[in-house]
Amino acid sequence: MIQNELIQLLSKETEKELTYAIKAAPFYSIMLDTTQDISKIDQMCEIYRYCSIEYDDNGKPKALQINESFLGFHKVEGQSGAALSEQILQIIKQRGLSISRCRGQGYDGASNMKGIYKGVQKKIIDVEPSAVYVHCAAHNLNLVINDAVKDVTEMAQFYDIVQRVYVFFGLSIKRWDILSSLISESGTHKGVTIKNLNPTRWAGRYDAVFALKVRFFQNLTVNKFSIKMLQPKAVDLAKAADLLKVCMDEMCRLRNQFEDVKKEATDIAQKWSIRPEFEKRDFVP
Template identity: 30%
Template sequence: MEEDLTSPHRKAEKACEDLMNQQSHISQSFDKFTSKEVADNRLRLKSSIEATRWIAFQGCSFRGHDESITSTNRGKFLELLSFIASYNDKVVEVLDKAPRNASYTSPTTKKQILQVLAAKVKNVIREKIGDAKFCIIVDEARDESKKEQMSIVLRFVDKDGYVQERFFGIVHVKDTAASTLKEGIFSVLSRHTLDVQNIRGQGYDGASNMRGEWNGLKALILSQCPYAYYNHCFAHRLQLALVAASKEFIPAHHCFTKLSSIINVVGASCKRNDQLKAAHASNIAHLLNINELESGKGLNNIGSLQKAGDTRWSSHLKSISSLIKMFSATCEVLLNIIDDENTPAQRGDADAAYEMLTSFEFVFILHLMKKILEISNLLCQALQLQSQDILNAMHFVSSTKFLIQNLRDDGWDELVANVKSFCEAVNISMPDFSAQYIARRGRARHQQDEITVELHFKVNLFNAVKDSQLQELNIKFNDNTVEFIILSSALDPREMHNAFRIDDICRLVQKFYPKDF
């Protein structure tokens, strides 16, 4: 009688036999390896691990443009392996005799090694945190492959009482919606058995999807972790309040747009940049000869126009200062382009840039913004110091408000005098401040009140930009945030050397952490 191979019972028996045969085959394969082959494979793997670890610590790329055997530069990983082998004949031998399926140099192997190293680092960080409370710092950006990546940093106090910040990983997210980011954060934390209820702080940038009061990431996390208070970085928040508020003010926004356009025209080629430096050097020599410029080491360096960056707020001050410093040289380069360039489009761009550059309103706003950014820049540099304590930081914020208010109340005459002196030096005509102001670009028919030119510049520009900045500062640093930060400073060990502020600690507990104590 023939055996029924289609019955369920026989199928199960056949599967068991195949599994046993497979296990027997794997066992036999391992037994076939000699001790020398095992040692060679371990040496190959160790070399790859060391090369991978070194490149990862340096933050360098692994792959090369051409990794073929005939290439003169096969990329950092393979070249580093070759360098290691050059000092060890045994490594040379095992790498040269490595079979293709056991060379341990494939991209997959490198990724697996990196994943093992990353897992070990995360485990060490997790052990240091233990059951303690911690804060999360999150940011997101696109990588080169256009994938949205979210980075997570954990901030905690270790067993020795020192504050630690540790990068914990990068997570790919499908979009930047607050709910998506929250799911990604909670998934990483739960995967490493970190209780989300232990979150005691959130740190993000000022984007609306992060700081939104109702649907932002901070609000979604606060709904589940009531003590995960959100505080924006002081230095970044201060710059956002001053620079961003200025850009929301239309004349100031136009000034930054014109500034960028002028710098792009002048710096469009190496030839123009060389002309700019030569003109600036000639101008410095002339001023030194007539004793209108102070001489000294490092005072009159020949530089170039600086571009302002969207995320590096201090670059706006550098950009404005460089243009004011090289104003005459910039005018000279633009006039040369208008006279010498053969392309009508280039002459047209230079002519438009020259008209913008030599207008009194542009020069006035340029000096106004320089004055404002000088106030904020010193304070932002101080706020970024690692040794800065919380109370000093709050005093810096208060002093910023005071200086801006003081500039609004008493700085008008000084600013006008500086602008007038500058315009006389660069041959820009000053408007008659007592004359009636007439709005341009068709806005005159909407002008209801008859105001003078001086009143326009003082009220519509000078006072208006100061008021918007003071309002923005009061919003960014509201009373509740300031109180929370000041009360938290009572927990700073440096403060306890002076006085144990028991009243502030009790107030902090009662208002912000009632369930923790």
Template identity: 40%
Template structure:
């Protein structure tokens, strides 16, 4: 490989046609564009020194048969005639001797998707028309600007500063790649991110920082970054803070929501399920869940969002549900089911949420939540004064529920045979009756 020549006197890279095809210029890369390794070194080299167009080679091997006659590449294709009659050099065009086609240099180097960028062009009969179309395309113009910008950057007197800036950008991109990987790992497994404090080295800093501490033992890049920026405090960017973490969580949540809506709209018909519960800060939140059938035929349930403090009246809940569906561009007319608890504001036949949805769409069938129904049966059974009546009510519901499936009935029999006998009724949870196993044991005598 011949050593690289000095840059042109102007130092501005390939700013003219001569810069691209001067036979004196000897490239440190292959003269055949089909053999180029498309990386930053090749782009920098071509941007700084230009290319040899190979227009003086023998074009006989490029012969192509048409219905009327055979045609080959000619030198005329390397020139274009403007509307005013002026001829201009196509300095971007390069002939590939191995492929017997021509390539567009900027488009090939900067990720163009046209034939001139990927496989090469050899339609010699329509060459002039196709090249004119290519030159007017937005993709070609963008790639030419990228090449010119790179050439100007490489030819600047502050090239070292520019390279330092490029290295700095690459450094922080490497940091952000690891941040994204950590957020994905914790988010997909539903693990908590934050701990009691936000300092590296603490045993209470949470899973997010713990993961970076673990990586630092095997990744020198992470270890050096934590040593330099880990506990630098406010005003010093590290991209390891929870502010950055939460921004990535939000971005990922937005992408997941877009995918859920894409699948739901592809399936067209859907069902909804909503329920409210207070969080740790005692703020009442409405969970909005969508159920639909994917293209492979499997039904899935997807959580969409929490809606804070929507209110408990049926008209307030109906407004929130309809507004949420509208915000996601989901037509209420395509709703085929709705499932809520047994509270009157949700299940009421005349003024409940399900009745208000049915007014908008009579096909949205209401299905009571079975878990809430079981909770109500157990709650009333435990509060009853007559133990025999209580046991009968519970047994009647369980028999109806479990005998509907042989598998569920076998599980119930196996469970009852292993539960020890007791005579005392236990107080039930008001919201999660099924979670009180000791209350179930007291009824099994």
């Protein structure tokens, strides 16, 4: 009981300090998302993005610090744009913040959030026209990539195999123990294990494939994908555009070096004693 009380006191004090910092900033943006907890209750996270000025010993500004502060979860009272926006405005008011200083909204691309007529962003803009809506860049890229590959049969089959490998080992304690005993815990990727395939986030698919690749062929290296690079708090729209261009350039490079990628896949297959077979197709230029 005492430790719970101490944790609650520390939480309240931290929350108070963060709220004070947000109030001290001239403007702020809100970033919100919802997800179900283990009890199937929809929870909305409350995050504020704002800038603070660092001063030197002489009291002169020396740096601009970008901050993102998480202040809590809230049970979602309704899923409509009107219900969510009303709850958001009420939360902001309870914090003692003025909606007139809100200059940005960051949500995913769900219709109840981004809708131009009845979405949350429209309801907030009706109250504060300067609160510009920005679709989360990382989430946007996830959607683009998923849409680009969802109709490719070979990709669907590949990820089905990745998921079945996890299910085969993950649903059996005995098989998982055998796999764990065979996995080398030395080297750069210590502690990496095969993972469940994330159905919505492409970065999660990267983690699953990377773990499988490391565990069955540990000497290969894998390039980091741009999605995780879009998530740091210091990333602005210009930086996001640059990162997306780098991603596109890398994909073009891989396409132009297809034979090299094919050879690497062949080497991996041979390492696993798998007969490499590639379907031949006629392409019309």
